[in-house]
Amino acid sequence: MQWEIVIGLEVHAQLSTRSKIFSGASTAYGAPPNTQACVVDLALPGVLPVLNKGAVEQAIKFGLSVDARINSSSIFARKNYFYPDLPKGYQISQYELPVVQGGNIQIQVGKVEKNIRLTRAHLEEDAGKSLHEDFHGMSGIDLNRAGTPLLEIVSEPDMHSSEEAVAYAKTLHALVRWIGICDGNMQEGSFRCDANVSVRPRGTEKFGTRCEIKNLNSFRFLEKAIDYEARRQIEILEDGGIIRQETRLYDANKDETRTMRTKEDANDYRYFPDPDLLPLEITQSWIDQLKEALPELPPARRRRYVNEFGLSAYDANVLTNSREVADYFENTVKHLPTQAKLCANWIMGEISGQLNKEGIEITDCPISPAQLGALLTRISDGTISGKAAKSVFESMWNGELDKNVDAIIEAKGLKQISDDSAIEKLVDEVLAANAQQVSDYRNGKEKAFNSLIGQVMKATQGKANPAQVNAILKKKLTG
């Protein structure tokens, strides 16, 4: 039987506010345990939550950037469960009436564009951390993270392969960083994915029983966990078994998912409106004000790169993976507006390769867009060859000669020989010295031609334009 995989994702994006969602404690990462857990975060008796305006604004910004509805009135609810790193015994979240409802994210898988619908995005607080190691059989609790604002972004089950799920997660990741509401640091847990996975016979409508895989903190794990889980479910169904609805954990070391809890042990969260918090009112003028301040979004930029600069959809997609890269690209193109493709190639090739090699971000790139623009100008006006440009690039990267392109070309003697008579002279010399190959070529040995080209290029120390050498050589040999 042909099976279809059905995937929906829940993403928890940690909002980049300075203070917590319901208290004035700092959200900075990596502080000594419990130094950023105030009496509200500790849930001492008598304390009350006060909502952070910044967190609400970031949720609204997200909603606007995915064309969602911003609810003019929304409600906070208590999600009740018992765990030591949740001191109140409930998490403040949203159940009915979240801040953001609906919305769409466009993803690209290979050459195909696809729309993924969002169900909702709601505000909630994070829990603390439990450390289970070596406290004489007890657990240590650090509540610094308790109360950190999260935006839980829930998708519809619109994805049908791990590839699509990863493309969605990456697009969402790029978007929240683009609009500056989340730093996207997956190692530090700022962007966490849960995947709901089920399978059904291809062509049928009814959803299969789903399993939820928790806490996937890298795109690679997301992909592998979904692939494993889909395979597991298909095998069970093909053997005539049934899928139990359950929560599963992905074990990266073994590359498998395993049961965390079954539906029977599932918590009944007993959601109810939190009486400590009043309805959140969001006025249209507040929304308009935030809309005004929103940067140009990735889909708009992608369209502009294709229409204005003639880039392929693929290139436009890669360049808009982060706002920093896109800005770098545009600041480079400014210096040679007709050569957008050349700029794109160099940024996606040399620049990105070198950044990866050194493990640095484009914001720390030693070559500025203006300097890269100067280098590429020398390629496009024929002063140097693409190959010579790579050597100039290396010198610039290492900070030689103040990264002055023309000075480096001069010092390295990389100026291309484009003068016909100079090349003809060299060709004549090479032909005179290689009578054997000349006669080989005239007797129909094509290979001899390449060898002669090589000789000429060698004589020019690679500085001649290969196409020009080719034409002159051909003329001399047939002439």
Add this chain to the structure above:
Amino acid sequence: MTLSVNDVRRIADLAYIEINEEEAKAMLTQLSGIFNLIEAMQSVDTSTVEPMFHAQSVVQRLREDEITETDQRELCQSIAPQVEAGLYLVPQVIE
């Protein structure tokens, strides 16, 4: 709705509370009393009443995103039963 001793045990499990047989029976009587109260309330016809999320018709006040709290760990931990290396120690619970 009638509650059974098994329901009481499950609720205790979810709440990580250890109860013995006698306590479970006592709880059953008390919880059933609460359920009766709720049943009495639910028998009121509210089909024409608009749901209300809060008893007062005022809206949430917001605070600016500013850090206003300082480190009070020492003070907070002075009332904790057990602390170590800055952490609150609790009986181990692993999910």
